[in-house]
Amino acid sequence: MVRGGGVATRLRLRTALVCAVIAALAMVGTVWALMLGAYPISLSQIWAALIDGPDAGFARTVVVDWRAPRAVAALIFGAALGASGAVFQSLTRNPLASPDIIGFSAGSFTGALVVIILIHGTYLQLAAGAILGGIATAAAVYLLAWRRGVQGFRLIIVGIGISAMLGSFNTWLMLNAELEVAMSAAVWGAGSLNGTSWDQVLYGGTLVVLLLAGIAGLSPGLRQLELGDDVAKATGIRAEPVRLGLMVLGVALVAVVTAAAGPISFIALAAPQIARRIARTPGVTVAPAAVTGALLLVAADLIAQHALPVVLPVGVVTVVIGGAYPVWLIIREVRRGSPGMSRSVPAPVEGARP
Numbered sequence: 001m002v003r004g005g006g007v008a009t010r011l012r013l014r015t016a017l018v019c020a021v022i023a024a025l026a027m028v029g030t031v032w033a034l035m036l037g038a039y040p041i042s043l044s045q046i047w048a049a050l051i052d053g054p055d056a057g058f059a060r061t062v063v064v065d066w067r068a069p070r071a072v073a074a075l076i077f078g079a080a081l082g083a084s085g086a087v088f089q090s091l092t093r094n095p096l097a098s099p100d101i102i103g104f105s106a107g108s109f110t111g112a113l114v115v116i117i118l119i120h121g122t123y124l125q126l127a128a129g130a131i132l133g134g135i136a137t138a139a140a141v142y143l144l145a146w147r148r149g150v151q152g153f154r155l156i157i158v159g160i161g162i163s164a165m166l167g168s169f170n171t172w173l174m175l176n177a178e179l180e181v182a183m184s185a186a187v188w189g190a191g192s193l194n195g196t197s198w199d200q201v202l203y204g205g206t207l208v209v210l211l212l213a214g215i216a217g218l219s220p221g222l223r224q225l226e227l228g229d230d231v232a233k234a235t236g237i238r239a240e241p242v243r244l245g246l247m248v249l250g251v252a253l254v255a256v257v258t259a260a261a262g263p264i265s266f267i268a269l270a271a272p273q274i275a276r277r278i279a280r281t282p283g284v285t286v287a288p289a290a291v292t293g294a295l296l297l298v299a300a301d302l303i304a305q306h307a308l309p310v311v312l313p314v315g316v317v318t319v320v321i322g323g324a325y326p327v328w329l330i331i332r333e334v335r336r337g338s339p340g341m342s343r344s345v346p347a348p349v350e351g352a353r354p
Contacts, residue, residue, distance in 0.1 A: 015288060018279040022291040026075060029298035033071040034063055036306050041067075073196045073204070074301045074314070075294050077261055080208045080253040082275070082293020085268030086286045087215060087250040090222055091243055092155055095284075098269035099134075099254040102159025105265070106166040107137025108251070108258035109189060113170055116185050117177045123200055127207075127259035134255040137162060138247055191264035191315020193301055200260045207256045214249045215286060218242055226283055264315045266322025267293050267300075 035041050039062050041049075049063040085098040099105045111133020115121040121129065145158040170189075174182045215222075221242035224232040232239045257264060274296075275281075275288035297314065304317045 015279045015281060015285065018275075019287050019291050022275075022278070022288070022295050026078075026291060026295040026298050029295065029302060030071045030075050033074070033298065033302055033305070034067050036302070037062070037067065069196045069198050069201050070193045070301070071298070073193055073201050073260065074298045076201065076205045076208055077193075077257040077264070078267060078271075078294035078297025079290040080211070080257050080293070081264060081267040081297065082271035083212055083215060083286050083290040084250040084253040085270075085293070086272040086275075086284050086289035087222070087246050088268075089272050090226055090284045090286075091246060092153075093226060094153065094156060095273050096269075097156055098272075099250065100263065100265045100268055101163070102156050103141060103161075103163030103166060104134050104138050104159070104251045105254050105258060105263045105268075106163045106170070108134035108255040109263045110166050110170055110173075111136070111255070112259055112262075113173055113185060113189070116188075117173055117181055120181075123259065124203065127203065127256060130255040130259035131252055134251040134258070135248060137166065138251045142244070142247065187313065188262045190313040191262040191318065192313035193261050194311075194313065196260065204256050204260045208253065211249050211253050211256070212286075212290070215246065218246055218249070219286065222246060222286075262313075262315060264297070264318055266318045266325060267296050270322055270325050271296055 031043070031046065034046050035043070039058075041059060041063060045059040046063055049060040052060075081099075088097045088099060088102065089095055091097070108130040111129040111131070112126050114133070115126050115129035119125065141155060141159045141162050144162075145155040147154065174185055174189075177185065221232070221237045224235050224237045225239060225243060232242075254268065271293035272284045272289040275292040276284050278292070279285070279288045281288065297318075300317045300321065301314045303321075304312045304314045
């Protein structure tokens with residue numbers, strides 16, 4: 001028992017250290033984003049803009065009003081996507097399970113798109129539409145995947161089908177919208193932090209913190225569900241209510257990001273697996289995934305703004321960089337479970353370690 005306790009303590013210390021280092025790197029990237037641009041800003045000017053207020057002059061306008069909302073949004077929304085991906089990969093015990101793969105991001109996009117095109121709603125209406133669309137999609141996927149419980153591989157397959165259907169519906173909506181509205185929705189739909197305001201950061205950040213607190217409260221149940229429903233029930237966990245609550249919280253995190261910045265792909269997919277390998281944890285954990293997601297989105301936004309000849313939506317960068325990731329992951333899981341090609345693909349993916 002002492003030895004096991006010592007191992008657990010070392011794992012927790014290593015995880016905490018990794019989280020601290022990744023969070024520090026994300027903060028460095030955020031400060032760097034405040035410095036770079038057509039009007040360069042030094043660290044002393046950033047400090048003066050934050051401390052001196054209006055006395056800092058034009059530097060305060062550049063830092064506080066123009067650059068800071070986008071930089072802080074990348075930090076917060078990246079953490080939300082990473083945490084959401086960790087929840088779904090842990091629940092399904094499958095590294096391919098993420099909101100953008102199994103259709104929940106597409107459902108949030110559909111809900112927000114309906115608000116944009118049909119009622120030209122405000123940000124709060126957009127957020128409500130995204131959350132309702134995501135939850136409705138999650139409910140449909142959950143019910144269609146149910147067969148004496150929800151299996152991870154079945155959930156992914158059903159989610160991919162629902163995502164394809166919603167993608168077609170979203171395309172139809174934009175084709176039938178007014179030209180200006182459709183163009184605006186298409187740019188936003190690529191996943192963009194351009195034009196992010198402090199109101200979006202305030203409302204979105206508050207919701208993200210509340211949702212992360214809810215996930216933290218259910219995290220003991222999440223750990224037990226990783227061992228299987230039978231083990232979880234034997235330890236007093238009500239498997240289906242806990243799973244459903246975690247799914248709702250995970251979908252809501254994605255919906256908040258989608259309402260503010262559009263669907264940003266691959267952060268939720270890649271961040272949990274990258275964090276697990278860096279922290280060397282036995283499974284996917286939410287805290288390392290959240291800080292890794294924050295770092296990934298901050299880095300992707302820096303690339304989108306400053307590393308290319310033209311400024312691109314951050315979603316384009318995450319798609320280009322992350323497009324090869326699921327291919328590599330599928331190949332890796334198939335090879336791990338089957339040395340040859342005689343075994344079908346679903347078997348090793350279903351049994352994949354988190």
